[in-house]
Amino acid sequence: MARTTGSDGEKTEAAVREAAVSLIARLGYEAMSMRQLAAEVGVQAAALYRYFPTKEDLLFTLMREHMEGLLKAWGAARPASADPVTRLAAYVENHIAFHIERRHATHVSNMELRSLSHERLTQILKMRTAYEKELRTILRDGAEAGVFQIDDTGLTAMALIQMMTGVIVWFRPGERLSIAEVTASYLSMTMRLVGATISHGTARPSGRARDAVAL
Amino acid sequence: MARTTGSDGEKTEAAVREAAVSLIARLGYEAMSMRQLAAEVGVQAAALYRYFPTKEDLLFTLMREHMEGLLKAWGAARPASADPVTRLAAYVENHIAFHIERRHATHVSNMELRSLSHERLTQILKMRTAYEKELRTILRDGAEAGVFQIDDTGLTAMALIQMMTGVIVWFRPGERLSIAEVTASYLSMTMRLVGATISHGTARPSGRARDAVAL
DNA sequence: GAATTAATTGAACGTTCGTTTTATTATGTC
DNA sequence: GACATAATAAAACGAACGTTCAATTAATTC
Incomplete structure (x- = not known):
């Protein structure tokens, strides 16, 4: 005892x-x-x-480390290139890889926010906003450069993030699709959604997903 | 007393x-x-x-009636036309209108599934699957008719639903964007995402969102 | 206006919750 | 091997939980 x-x-x-x-x-x-x-x-x-010390401390720790991990992963994956298409592709690939790998932790970070105190909620949301801002910047740069056709940068960023994060709801490893196939499809859908003008000659504007992705 | x-x-x-x-x-x-x-x-x-009779009965009742309402709303909004573009547009418009109007109920139906008994969870998921199948059918018909360029019908359907339902996370009535503007943008993003070939001459393939939607 | 039914209160039931306290044993240090 | 420290168990705390029950009053029916 x-x-x-x-x-x-x-x-x-x-x-x-x-x-x-x-x-x-x-x-x-x-x-x-x-x-x-x-x-x-x-x-x-x-x-x-x-x-x-408390149950909520445990929850907060899990969430904070998850968000820190996400920001760190993007920091490591962020390309040096200034090309919006390259940057957007990297963002999508990193986001999907990270979220599939940490499905459970993502679930926790997304669904249990209401159980945090106001102060801690603010801390987590600050990190989340910083992460989302990276995407908005990419979209804005692309739109200004004329390589993306975007209606509303903020709305498009939210739509893309919801779409990508949604992967964890239905994706199960080892089933019909591999991670690589899922990532390729999402990359293709993303590029089409933002009206990307393909600059590398690797895909046609209205081409099949496989074309747009196989770079 | x-x-x-x-x-x-x-x-x-x-x-x-x-x-x-x-x-x-x-x-x-x-x-x-x-x-x-x-x-x-x-x-x-x-x-x-x-x-x-129990707390769970209350939850189940709320969820069941929400899902029945969603299926009924789509039944009323479903167009007679066989044109996939028209049908997809109706699906998107109905989905967004319904979910914005019932933000709280949607939140409940999406987030609290794990609190249902196995049998009741199955009932709710059956309704949800039936609703999602409607979208998959539209996408498959469009792909077979050659008006949509889609990689994987199931994956695209899930991506679209996650993207559209995500509206309730950030949308607040009376803020920057109106319901009509949000719907227009999502319709535009959807059509681009599925690689829709515009058949009505109302928009150019790579046109701005406003063009593709203003029909 | 008496009898019946509908709607609610107030109190209580047993259980479970997050958490604290105290005692006890294993491990590391000299 | 004595001593300090780290890691746990066991028991208990008050509070809150979902739910039940009996009593009571308002509305309805005849």
């Missing part, structure tokens, strides 16, 4: 995070109890409080 | 539904307590059980 043999704080904390993401994604934050989470980790509920 | 003057079952039930949609949309189903809901209606918690 105390410390167990082989117990290790770092490993336990990592196990708690992993189990929490999976449980919250499946049951929802409010519906998941600390006792359930503890049972999943193989520990008593009280032990969780060694790592996270 | 009993029946109150002027009390009326029908009015109370309607008030409960309305308050429930709004509260669940704002707080989430699990986070909303029956006492909170009762207070919003101006009644004691026990009174709710005269209208809905």
Whole structure:
């Protein structure tokens, strides 16, 4: 009835995070109890409080690290090129790859915002806005350069992000489509949606998706 | 401490539904307590059980009627024409109008599915699938007729629905854009995304959104 | 106006919740 | 091997949860 043999704080904390993401994604934050989470980790509920002072702290930590990871991933994937088409393609590819890889965490970050305190909600939304702004900038640059035909930059950015993030709702790894096929299709749909004028000669304006993507 | 003057079952039930949609949309189903809901209606918690036997029954009723309303609305808006472009335009317009008008109910129907029992979840998903199938059929017909350039009908249908439904996340009535402007933009983006060949001479293939929509 | 039905209250039920406290044991250090 | 520290268990806290029940009053019916 105390410390167990082989117990290790770092490993336990990592196990708690992993189990929490999976449980919250499946049951929802409010519906998941600390006792359930503890049972999943193989520990008593009280032990969780060694790592996270409250349930909401746990949620916030998961969300903050998810958003930081997204911004960091885009920072690494962002191309040096100034060409809007290249930048948009990189954004789409990074977004889809990241979100498919972290389906559960994305679910949590998108669905459980209302369980955060006002202050913490603001923090998360700030990161999200920064990420979305990157896309708006690309779209605006492309529109000004005349390579995109866009009605409303803000509206188009939101539509694209909703469309891309929606992948996690229906995509299941190992089913009909591979990640590469899904990414190729979404890239093609994106380019068509923004009315991209193909500048690399790799695709025709009204060509099939495969053409527009196979670069 | 009993029946109150002027009390009326029908009015109370309607008030409960309305308050429930709004509260669940704002707080989430699990986070909303029956006492909170009762207070919003101006009644004691026990009174709710005269209208809905359990909390989950209440949720299910709201969702089922929302989905029935969506299918009914599409049934009324579905054009007689066989032209895929006309049908797709009607689908987009109906979808956006319906979802903007019922933002809160849509939020509930999309976010709280995991709180339903397996059997009831199946019922709701059946209706949702039937609604989505209508779009897939339009896309397939258009692709076969050669007026749409589509890679994967199922994937495109999901992408379009996610994109359109996403409107409720950011759209707020009375702000920058009107419902008509939003609908016009989404219609334009949709037609471009599916690579629609304009058959009415109302827009150029690579034209601005306004051109493609102003019919 | 008496009897019946509809609508609601107030109190209580047992359960579960997030969290705290205290005790206990394993591990690392000298 | 003594001692400090890290990691957990076990038990308990008050509060809140969904729900039930009996009592009570308003509206309706005859």
